Amino acid sequence: MPIGLEATAARRRRNPLDGLDPDPSVPADRIVSLVPAASEILFAIGAGGKVQAVSHACDHPPEAAQRPAASRTRLDAEGSSRAIDEDVREAVDEGEATFEVLGEVLHHAQPDLVVTQEACDVCGITPVDVRAKLARFEPGEGPELMGLHPHTLADVLDQIRQLGEATGTAEAAQRLVGALEQRIEAVEAFASDRERPTVAVLDWIDPPMAAGHWIPGMVEAAGGDPVLLDDASPSTYVEWDDVEAADPDVLLSIPCGFDARRALAEAEAVVEPDDRLPGLPRERVVALDAGAYTSRPGPRLVDGLEQIACALHGPAARQRWPEQATRVQRLG
Template sequence: MARACSFLPAATEIVKALGLEASLVGATFECDAPPAVPRIVRSALEGRTLTSGEIDEAVRSAAAAGETLYRIDEPLLREAAPDVIFTQHLCGVCQIGTATAEAAVADWASPPRIVPLVPHTLEEVLACIGTVARELGAPEAGERLLASLRARLAAAAAATEGVPRVEALFLEWIDPLFRAGHWIPDQIAAAGGVDRLAVPGGRSGALSWDDALALDPEAIVVAPCGLTLEQAAAEARASLAGRPGWSGLRAVAAGRVYAADANLFTMPGASLVDGVELLAALFHPKRFPLPERLRGSFVRL
């Protein structure tokens, strides 16, 4: 089995879902990897509890200064001696980029393979699962996992077929407000919903409150990347409830405003299917009962 360093939590999650944790010889400070796996990627924000506004300011300040929030412990990387490094260059805010990983091994006599995982859609996320499995020498594990995930997606689609789609608003960030992008619109669609302010396959971006009011969604889901569920719920209550027109929104009147575990939406791995199942249960509770394992993954606001 190949020795792998995962420079993004999504890759680590995929490796675990494949049952190939033994291949990991390095991970990031955010990865849910076994304790014995060295944390090779570190961050200037590590160990700090910040609000979404404070994180936004830190990111903007670093960008303005031409700096990065992430660094590679290069001696530890050499000691790990990976055969392959999984990276990304989809978002310079969320994780370290491919170019930084390439620079870190440029002078090695036999550098590891650098394998970027840069999906934009749900289908491309599933393709990345196959890529990771093949790179680790276990294509059959990838085929088994993908078959299971596709069966679950098909079950969600079948349960919500023939019913009106729920008009939803998905917020990826709170301060400032960000609409949903990349694969999240696919998740919403797979769960029997539609978000007309989202950007399918594209980058998330700032959202005006006037646009949110004009949409007047039937359901609102808040899942900011990098915040815990408790943080997201507290910030959402403080930030949204006082906005003009909030109490008049259909979602608020119906009690259909939720904070959700961001890992089910912003981390492009097998858990995105959990996110689809959560949304299907929130959008169509009579058609798709909430799986027991997801009961702690959301809070009603």
């Protein structure tokens, strides 16, 4: 048996389907990553060569998008915020997933590790979803499952270390974490003695949803005060009256999975016709590329952190992070 397949078999024997904590003594050799952030991390820490298949949403780095897709969406991603939300609610009401795991691709990849997530049961692939597709593996020979569940920026750094341990790339993972920590500390130092604007962050626009998980903590680190949710809270539907009552200095539009132009267009379509937030200058309605920099709990969250600092602190921040400043879109 080739060395790689021998290690794969040994890893499966150590911890088959009933566990979510891979044995780091036998690094994973063949990986299916069903989480876009995990795919980004794996390639960033030098484990990209082990990735055999990815999810339909894994598009960064470009090498990840070249892997076979082991899932597909059931949503019309080109629909409006309202239409997508209605489709999601209907799927939830009927007990259906918004995506499909492709068992044939999963089995063909012959993974010893499948990476999923446990932070969102609606828009992300969970261990439960994958288990249903693993019946083709012999008992005790299926891959290990790793379910990532970050809720804060610190959790995201921890999951980078976790993936490093699972793939035999712990040193590279720690180097990446160290570099990200330095950038986070630089933003915090920059913002420490500046005025702190209040910020309402929406990770869905129609209907509005207050952004939770790691987003409030990112706003705080960038020198703002989040007004709708605290750090690590799950994202929650709100009413526009709640947003108006919070009277934010800045409205940050980051609909999950949308790029900056679409996020800004969605905000404009909802805010302008009904003259919502009349006291908020339109140049303080800001959008970022959520699909790249805020929705996915991976290394590029730190890019998003620097972009939020640029959105909140004007020319000084834009001079400090000129490349990130170009990615910030404003309504006015």
